[in-house]
Amino acid sequence: MNDNFRDLKARVRRLDEALGAGTAGNVDFAQALSQARRLLKRGDRSREPSAALEALVQRAEALVRRTG
Numbered sequence: 001m002n003d004n005f006r007d008l009k010a011r012v013r014r015l016d017e018a019l020g021a022g023t024a025g026n027v028d029f030a031q032a033l034s035q036a037r038r039l040l041k042r043g044d045r046s047r048e049p050s051a052a053l054e055a056l057v058q059r060a061e062a063l064v065r066r067t068g
Contacts, residue, residue, distance in 0.1 A: 005045050011057050012036055018064045029063035036060055 015033050036056040043053060 002045060002048060005049050008049050008057055012040055015060050015064060026063060026067045029060055032056055032060040032063060
């Protein structure tokens, strides 16, 4: 697995924990995280993550920081 892909998976796991810890009321965050999970699942782990996947993870992180 590509190291950058592994990093994104770890970031998404942390966002999943944040979702379970009480930010579930933030619909925008939940949607961004769901979209990131779907792209992560379909992604080619032997290549660099797509720009769209990186952008979705960054968006979800920004939304959780704003609500946190």
